Amino acid sequence: xxxxxxxxxxxxxxxxxxxxxxxxxxxxxxxxxxxxxxxxxxxxxxxxxxxxxxxxxxxxxxxxxxxxxxxxxxxxxxxxxxxxxxxxxxxxxxxxxxxxxxxxxxxxxxxxxxxxxxxxxxxxxxxxxxxxxxxxxxxxxxxxxxxxxxxxxxxxxxxxxxxxxxxxxxxxxxxxxxxxxxxxxxxxxxxxxxxxxxxxxxxxxxxxxxxxxxxxxxxxxxxxxxxxxxxxxxxxxxxxxxxxxxxxxxxxxxxxxxxxxxxxxxxxxxxxx
Amino acid sequence: xxxxxxxxxxxxxxxxxxxxxxxxxxxxxxxxxxxxxxxxxxxxxxxxxxxxxxxxxxxxxxxxxxxxxxxxxxxxxxxxxxxxxxxxxx
Numbered sequence: 001x002x003x004x005x006x007x008x009x010x011x012x013x014x015x016x017x018x019x020x021x022x023x024x025x026x027x028x029x030x031x032x033x034x035x036x037x038x039x040x041x042x043x044x045x046x047x048x049x050x051x052x053x054x055x056x057x058x059x060x061x062x063x064x065x066x067x068x069x070x071x072x073x074x075x076x077x078x079x080x081x082x083x084x085x086x087x088x089x090x091x092x093x094x095x096x097x098x099x100x101x102x103x104x105x106x107x108x109x110x111x112x113x114x115x116x117x118x119x120x121x122x123x124x125x126x127x128x129x130x131x132x133x134x135x136x137x138x139x140x141x142x143x144x145x146x147x148x149x150x151x152x153x154x155x156x157x158x159x160x161x162x163x164x165x166x167x168x169x170x171x172x173x174x175x176x177x178x179x180x181x182x183x184x185x186x187x188x189x190x191x192x193x194x195x196x197x198x199x200x201x202x203x204x205x206x207x208x209x210x211x212x213x214x215x216x217x218x219x220x221x222x223x224x225x226x227x228x229x230x231x232x233x234x235x236x237x238x239x240x241x242x243x244x245x246x247x248x249x250x251x252x253x254x255x256x257x258x259x260x261x262x263x264x265x266x267x268x269x270x271x272x273x
Numbered sequence: 274x275x276x277x278x279x280x281x282x283x284x285x286x287x288x289x290x291x292x293x294x295x296x297x298x299x300x301x302x303x304x305x306x307x308x309x310x311x312x313x314x315x316x317x318x319x320x321x322x323x324x325x326x327x328x329x330x331x332x333x334x335x336x337x338x339x340x341x342x343x344x345x346x347x348x349x350x351x352x353x354x355x356x357x358x359x360x361x362x363x
Contacts, residue, residue: 222287
């Protein structure tokens with residue numbers, strides 16, 4: 001049965017779009033039939049991170065409003081044939097996302113795919129509530145930093161009240177994805193500890209993604225990191241998180257700070273070109 | 274980290290710059306209403322619709338916005354005409 005997963009956070013810039021692309025690609029690399037859906041109407045970026053920005057003809061709003069059929073708007077990934085993208089509109093506003101239209105589109109996607117990964121916009125407005133509305137599970141993307149944790153707590157509250165599942169009286173499975181994790185800063189006590197974030201938000205941990213230059217490189221190239229550099233620690237962390245999302249039991253490894261010598265610092269500090 | 278990966282890493286920013294330049298040039302044209310590709314797409318479909326009834330399901334549009342060349346591929350399944358109506362015989 002199809003699984004609709006919303007990738008959400010409340011706060012912007014924590015890594016929702018990167019995580020949507022990476023988890024979607026990782027599931028597809030594992031043989032699942034996947035679509036990633038951009039709900040950030042007016043400020044789409046998932047197309048850019050997926051490297052499909054030149055190929056957008058129709059978008060989610062066109063399908064919601066009946067101006068285009070779903071198959072016409074879906075963009076198949078050039079690297080993985082079982083991975084597709086449904087882009088957001090760049091020129092319309094979020095009011096165009098009608099609840100009936102979104103429900104119909106999600107219903108059609110459920111018939112075509114095993115996994116429907118919805119990339120939520122930041123904030124708690126219509127785009128975000130529409131993205132989570134029909135979800136069967138949620139990935140809450142959080143940085144180990146006070147404002148991100150606070151916003152995640154707010155989003156968890158909305159997931160438990162404003163979704164179809166919540167209204168039916170069902171529990172919404174929620175998973176914490178800790179992103180941009182800097183092991184060196186964590187070891188120096190400059191970041192909230194993983195245990196602290198888990199204790200405060202009290203939802204199970206899906207994975208810890210280390211802060212990595214490879215993530216930036218992946219967006220520059222327009223490829224999900226699990227495709228652009230599958231051997232990198234961040235890509236491995238995403239691949240494991242995707243397996244956990246499928247229900248596999250794998251222990252989460254907390255990234256440890258690597259001792260860097262002079263040469264390591266030299267290269268480690270260099271801004272990503 | 275091998276030397277090769279160090280050099281390879283340097284490549285990603287120019288790629289990002291080029292992708293953005295192409296994308297933004299097209300997006301500004303779309304917002305400004307002067308996007309040739311969108312105009313062509315609409316007018317071509319309108320011309321076809323004037324002559325034959327085309328089901329929307331039977332139209333596939335593929336686009337690749339590039340610099341200096343974009344490609345617009347419109348694939349329309351036109352219902353086959355009755356024998357008597359074939360051009361040149363009427």
